[in-house]
Amino acid sequence: MIIEAVRGAGALLAAGALLAGCGGGADQGYSNAPPASPFKVAQGAVPGAAGGSGSSTTSATAPASGTLTAYVAHGTPLRSSPGGRVIGTLPTKTPFKSPQVLAVVGQSGGWLGVLTSELANGRVGWIRAGAGRLFRTDWSIEAIVPQRQLIVRQGSRVIMRTKMAVGRPGHETPAGRFAVTDKLLISQPGSPYACCVLALTGHQTRIPQGWGGGDRLAIHSTNDPSSVGHPVSLGCMRIDASVARRVVRLVPLGTQVRITH
Secondary structure, three states: OOOOOOOOHHHHHHHHHHOOOOOOOOOOOOOOOOOOOOOEOOOOOOOOOOOOHHOOEEOOOOOOOOHHHHHHEEEEEOOOOOOOEEEEEEEEEEOOOOOOEEEEEEEEOEEEEEEEEOOOOOOOOOHHHHHHHEEOOEEEEEOOOOEEEEEEEEOOEEEEEOEEEOOOOOOOOEEEEEEEEEEEEEOOOOOOOOEEEEEEEEEEEEEOOOOOOOOOEEHHHHHHHHHHOEEOOOEEEEHHOOOOHHHHOOOOOOOEEEOOO
């Protein structure tokens, strides 16, 4: 799955049409827009909402350790550095209509350094601390590309460890620190993404010539289980559908994802 960020009216439909590149066995994806968006935001995506241990928690019940996330309920300027130039505006919703929940990876005075798909891999954007309501999560995901292994943790405890498909030679899964932007359920029968998707802030920088399916990274299930454990995608990480359902149910938006080579 590779997702191109889109904005404006009809963004959800357009984004659904561009979710192509990492799904299915042959990575053919969708060449034409489907009649309706095949994606639905998973329940429990809003911070503090019901959804079990997978939802971010308010400060009163937040875990003592973990990482910060910021729920942005109003459009806010994104800056290149604390107090620096404005490089964009973060909307209240992602292109898939999920709440805008950002992983916080730095703090400086009254500013928060955040991960967002608006920026290139490795770049950190900055927002005013008051622009986002802060939560803390003790969930994390590690993807070890050489071992083709995905590990989901809550605190120091390993909740699941599973095999994953990774990018094929020439289109390797990029390493770095990313975060979950969307938890999506698939409503289209026969979708190459099977049941569900965790969209990430990351981008695939090695797109095939002539490819028009976007560049966003994701962790998702697949309708070709035999591909799991092999280097076959254009960069995304494919896992078994039964595992993907559990990951989407448990892991909150803003969860940090570290991909290592």
